[in-house]
Amino acid sequence: MRRFYSRDVSKELGYFVNGRIFRIQNEYTRRDGGTHESRAALARLRRDLDGGAPAWMMIGSDLFEDWSQTLPSGEEDPAALRAARASLALYAIHQQSRRNGVAQDAQSAGKRRMTFGRACRLIEPDTDHANGVKRRLAAAEAAPDFDGVVRIMRALIMLMRSAGDGVITLDYRSLTQDLYQIQFPESRHEVFQRWSMDYYSNPNAKSQNN
Incomplete structure (x- = not known):
């Protein structure tokens, strides 16, 4: 069992998960309304986060198919x-x-990666009126375990879904790497430092909302 954070694993994991996400996204957002398989995959993955113990046999094909060697x-x-x-x-x-x-997507990511901190800023670009967002980010940093962090991230993503008429996108390769790194005591603080920097040093946040 690995005891220390591995940048090599983090990088490989980010690319792998991002590839799986885009496979689902490309099928789900098709002009014909998307495939039944993509809709079913999203439903399985959402339900898995709701439960306590993971339903591995339900999400196995979504997660483990083509798991990189x-x-x-x-x-x-x-x-x-x-x-x-x-x-x-x-x-x-x-x-x-x-x-x-x-x-x-890769085209917009080439301009500026929409990290979790930057995406949170888009929920309410005016930080004077973003107390709820800032409170949740602080709660994530103070959460005692990984599941606690993920629950708060879920609440923030729900706020992204309901923020304005636009679509707040996320770089899920970066997010996956953060989720991995956050589980190791020696590297956990770097994630929250990065989220804080991306959140507060984004004065042109509105122009990034797609």
């Missing part, structure tokens, strides 16, 4: 598995009933 197994690195599962579930909540993709 360069990624560790669940026994070798449980943090990688938890991060992948949480990222897919958060995406499923974010994408629900949205006809436009909420995962940031």
Whole structure:
């Protein structure tokens, strides 16, 4: 079992989960209304986050199909598995009933990666009126465990879904890496430092809302 944060695992995991998300997103947002398979996958992943223990046999094909041989197994690195599962579930909540993709595509990512901190700023760009967002971000940093952080992230993503008429997108490759890194005491603080910097140093937030 891995005891320390691995940048190599984080990078590989981010690319793997992002690829799975875009496979679902490309099918779900098709002009013909999307495929039954993509709608079913999103429903399974949302339901998995609602429960206590994961329903592994329900989400196995969504998570483990084509699991990269360069990624560790669940026994070798449980943090990688938890991060992948949480990222897919958060995406499923974010994408629900949205006809436009909420995962940031490569073209817009080339301009500026929509990290979690930047996306949170878009919920209410005026920080003087964003006490609810700031309170939740502070609560995530203070959460005693990974599940607590994910619950608060879910609440923030729900706010992104209801913020204005636009679609707040997220770079889910970056988010997956954050979810992995946050589980290691020696690297956890770096995630919240990055979220804080991205949240507060984004004066042109409105122009980033797609």
